[in-house]
Amino acid sequence: MNEIQDPPKLYAAREPVFPRRVSGPFRNLKWWIMAVTLGIYYLTPWIRWDRGPNLPDQAVLVDMANRRFFFFMIEIWPDEFYFIAGLLIMAGLGLFLFTSALGRVWCGYACPQTVWTDLYILVERWVEGDRNARVRLWNSKWDVRKWRLRLTKWFIWLLIGLATGGAWIFYFTDAPTLAVDLVTGNAHPIAYTTMAILTFTTFFFGGFAREQICIYACPWPRIQAAMMDEDTLVVGYRDWRGEPRGKLKAAETDTKQGDCIDCMACVNVCPMGIDIREGQQLECITCALCIDACDEVMDRIGKPRGLIGYMALKDEAAERAGGHPKNIWKHIFRPRTILYTTLWSLVGVAMIVALFIRSPIDVNVTPERNPLYVTLSDGSIRNTYTLRLRNKHPDDRPFRISISSDARLKLALEGSEALEVIVPADATLTQRLYITAPAGTSGATAERSDIRLWISDTVGNDRISADTVFNGKGQ
DSSP states (O other): OOOOOOOOOSSOOOOOOOOOOOOSHHHHHHHHHHHHHHHHHHHGGGOBOOOOTTSOOBSEEEETTTTEEEETTEEEOGGGTHHHHHHHHHHHHHHHHHHHHHSSHIIIIIOHHHHHHHHHHHHHHHHHOSHHHHHHHHHSOOOHHHHHHHHHHHHHHHHHHHHHHHHHHHTTSOHHHHHHHHHHTOSOHHHHHHHHHHHHHHHHIIIIITHHIIIIIOSHHHHHHHHOOTTOOEEEEOHHHHOSOOOHHHHTTOTTOOSOOOOOHHHHTOTTOOOGGGOOOTTOOOOOHHHHHHHHHHHHHTOOSOSEEEEOGGGHHHHHTTOOOOOHHHHHSSHHHHHHHHHHHHHHHHHHHHHHHOOSEEEEEEEOOSSSOEEOTTSOEEEEEEEEEEEOSSSOEEEEEEEEOSSOOEEEETTBSSSEEEEOTTEEEEEEEEEEEOTTSHHHHSSEEEEEEEEEETTTOOEEEEEEEEEOOOO
8 A cells, every 4th residue: 555645735944044244345235225224213213303392302203192293394284194195105106116227126225124134134143153153053952052142142133123113112202201201111001012012023023034024924026027127127147157057176177167166155145045046036135145245256266247247138138149238327217217207206396396385374164064054133144164273383373364255244253353363383273253144145045155264374474265155045
């Protein structure tokens, strides 16, 4: 009888990746981007910005309590959410642009998962050594030395995760005040909960999941193909130059051997653990560290650089025939990328224009629906409205209310004999407004009359309007 074999497993166990240290222009670029992005993330909440006595002095603040967003001299109110939508659109177009031109450069250089994973690998290399030392440690038994190194590494990772979670919540309230409250135990439980969640996710994603997040959790590797075409510059292996592979000594006697000496340097430095010589793969994040590693080897053996490099599919035939690739700028500046750049620029310009022409005062008018109107003792018809007057100035401002309409109407403010009300600085005031049409006038007899309310800031000379309707008897 034949033995019944176990069915193959649906998922393969993860093989840990231990990338080797490499130096070169792309690795240096990644170091600079990591330093700049982490510096911006950790330090921005501590930048002060004087906005006056009634506003927070934190340069970048998401003020959930007062429903506002502050970015240096810019203040975004809830009704101006279109600015946030515009930024998201610009981010999406920018991602499309860079992917169309240079593949997954966002993933390889600026994605938070990549940046924090780079930082965690740097700590791992500092504590446990470079690739060979880490591989030996992984395969060794759990002794005192291994426990000491692992606990040291995990402790530093945990501190980085804690700083990451702490920096995030500092964006939502005054950073120095919250820092003191966190240390003294007086912060809100939500703050501690958010810090704990972000600490764990940073520790786990950057320390243990790493390439698994990019391969399985992130949808972008599966979407990027729609953003790329044959002119897109991606990291690739020039197999027509490198094959057939062979050892360096064999290359001295075999004239048919390619430039690749099968040293595995490109594989050993890859943070995703792939072999770029096998062609384009979903796992490749276009970090270009394999280019640095290969160029270093080519320099040592006296071969020209570029065995692994940025290349476009459209140039492959020319290069195989011994020709020269198209100029890099012709790949980058083409109709598709120009279209993305134009759309990105138009959205940016529209946001800047909207930012400068927006009014520092605002009004929202809500007519009373139950009842639509009230008939007074003298036969006149009165409608009631709720005004939400918003003053975005840092000081109190008097708002004068007036009306324009074909009907003859009278205005009255609840609690005020004049048609003027003081709106506090940087606040919204709710005010009751009564509009009355004398008996027998067109406003009283018509079913509906269009009206326009005008709100004037008598100090700053700003003026805005809001259209609404006056409801009459309709007789």
